[in-house]
Amino acid sequence: MESTSDGWIKVPFTARSLLSLFACLLIISESSAARHGDPTIIQEADPNSRFICKGQLGDFPACTCIEQTSEISCINAQFVEADVFLHINGHYKSINKITFHGNNFQDLPDRPLFGTTKYPGLHHLNLSANYIVNLNSNALKSIPNIRVLDLSNNEIVLRPQDTNFLSHTPLLTHLYLRRAFTSSVNRTRQFELMMNLFTNAKLDNLQVLDLSYNYLSSVPYALACPFPSLNKLDLRQNMLKTISMNTTCLSGVNTIDLSRNSFRYLDEAFRQKFANYLNPETLIMRNTFFCDCNSADYIQWIRSTNVIRERNLLVCSRASPQNFIGSRLVEVPVHKLDCETPLVAEAPSTMSGSLISVFLALLLSQVLVAV
Numbered sequence: 590m591e592s593t594s595d596g597w598i599k600v601p602f603t604a605r606s607l608l609s610l611f612a613c614l615l616i617i618s619e620s621s622a623a624r625h626g627d628p629t630i631i632q633e634a635d636p637n638s639r640f641i642c643k644g645q646l647g648d649f650p651a652c653t654c655i656e657q658t659s660e661i662s663c664i665n666a667q668f669v670e671a672d673v674f675l676h677i678n679g680h681y682k683s684i685n686k687i688t689f690h691g692n693n694f695q696d697l698p699d700r701p702l703f704g705t706t707k708y709p710g711l712h713h714l715n716l717s718a719n720y721i722v723n724l725n726s727n728a729l730k731s732i733p734n735i736r737v738l739d740l741s742n743n744e745i746v747l748r749p750q751d752t753n754f755l756s757h758t759p760l761l762t763h764l765y766l767r768r769a770f771t772s773s774v775n776r777t778r779q780f781e782l783m784m785n786l787f788t789n790a791k792l793d794n795l796q797v798l799d800l801s802y803n804y805l806s807s808v809p810y811a812l813a814c815p816f817p818s819l820n821k822l823d824l825r826q827n828m829l830k831t832i833s834m835n836t837t838c839l840s841g842v843n844t845i846d847l848s849r850n851s852f853r854y855l856d857e858a859f860r861q862k863f864a865n866y867l868n869p870e871t872l873i874m875r876n877t878f879f880c881d882c883n884s885a886d887y888i889q890w891i892r893s894t895n896v897i898r899e900r901n902l903l904v905c906s907r908a909s910p911q912n913f914i915g916s917r918l919v920e921v922p923v924h925k926l927d928c929e930t931p932l933v934a935e936a937p938s939t940m941s942g943s944l945i946s947v948f949l950a951l952l953l954s955q956v957l958v959a960v
């Protein structure tokens with residue numbers, strides 16, 4: 590072993606050890622693939638051929654068609670052309686449910702997805718995880734009766750010409766947009782287009798809107814206003830520190846899930862202009878709350894309000910003094926909280942983050958040495 594000038598110790602790192610590292614990674618990734626169950630494997634192992642699709646989809650083991658329930662699904666089929674939806678036509682009289690998940694379409698077509706064929710019985714369309722970027726306003730035209738639309742896990746970038754995408758499906762009750770939008774474009778502009786999309790759609794029956802996992806640090810003020818029947822708004826796993834919404838439009842809403850956002854405390858605007866106008870038990874609020882000498886107001890408010898569901902489960906994730914870490918917000922003795930320990934400085938998450946980057950830097954330097 591030798592020591593370099595900057596103090597790093599060079600471990601002999603041969604091509605062989607590099608190979609065994611890759612072998613390890615391969616084993617890990619394969620075993621996790623097995624755990625998640627590759628549907629194509631299940632399909633091949635299934636001696637039952639009842640579910641093979643008719644027509645061209647029959648060539649793809651990743652596609653299953655269940656006539657009894659009128660369901661078609663192609664999962665991880667690697668399709669790249671949205672023309673594949675046309676292959677369904679002519680083979681099935683009625684279809685209730687279509688799932689295309691784990692493909693790579695990029696663009697939905699600027700014509701009805703199923704061409705000129707109408708599917709009045711189609712209630713459930715699942716287009717999740719297909720790398721969809723562009724929606725196009727005509728894509729959902731021939732399926733007027735869908736109730737459930739799942740566009741989660743895509744890379745959607747809205748354009749002005751897409752804002753009638755939802756205008757042909759007035760009966761929608763559930764709209765899933767979990768981790769659906771790419772975060773690399775101007776959010777202000779995307780919010781404007783999203784509100785146009787929602788307003789144009791006139792979704793008077795929409796009950797559930799899922800915008801979880803979208804890295805949102807704010808939401809449009811009028812987000813709920815286009816949806817008079819909205820009951821549940823899912824904003825889990827975003828980056829909200831506070832929230833400002835038109836509460837007049839939330840009068841029918843009974844669940845707003847704000848879990849795993851960036852709330853550290855609940856500021857006055859959150860309490861007085863938002864939460865106090867909501868129905869009882871509406872908010873689900875599991876976050877990394879901070880408890881210190883500045884926390885009395887929001888902690889007292891949590892104790893006094895009936896708007897937070899399961900408020901007994903909320904705890905001080907960081908606290909000064911530290912012995913109150915893990916204390917329930919409804920129980921922590923507020924007068925004993927102080928500001929002796931700074932809560933922001935010693936962030937365990939950045940700690941492990943920097944450990945990982947040190948490890949990566951080490952690994953990289955060894956790879957470079959080996960080359």
Ligand SMILES: *[C@@H]1O[C@H](CO)[C@@H](O)[C@H](O)[C@H]1NC(C)=O
Nearest residue numbers: 664688690715717737739765
């Ligand atoms: C859409 O399909 C995916 C993959 O099968 C599934 O995990 C997800 O729950 C489905 N969405 C809905 C709304 O059923």
Ligand SMILES: *[C@@H]1O[C@H](CO)[C@@H](O)[C@H](O)[C@H]1NC(C)=O
Nearest residue numbers: 774775776777778779780781
């Ligand atoms: C984002 O878009 C808005 C409205 O179109 C504009 O006012 C703003 O300057 C843009 N922000 C950035 C960072 O480009």
Ligand SMILES: *[C@@H]1O[C@H](CO)[C@@H](O)[C@H](O)[C@H]1NC(C)=O
Nearest residue numbers: 810811814834835836837838
């Ligand atoms: C909130 O929404 C209601 C109902 O749509 C509307 O009348 C009101 O003007 C909105 N308030 C604000 C401040 O935008």
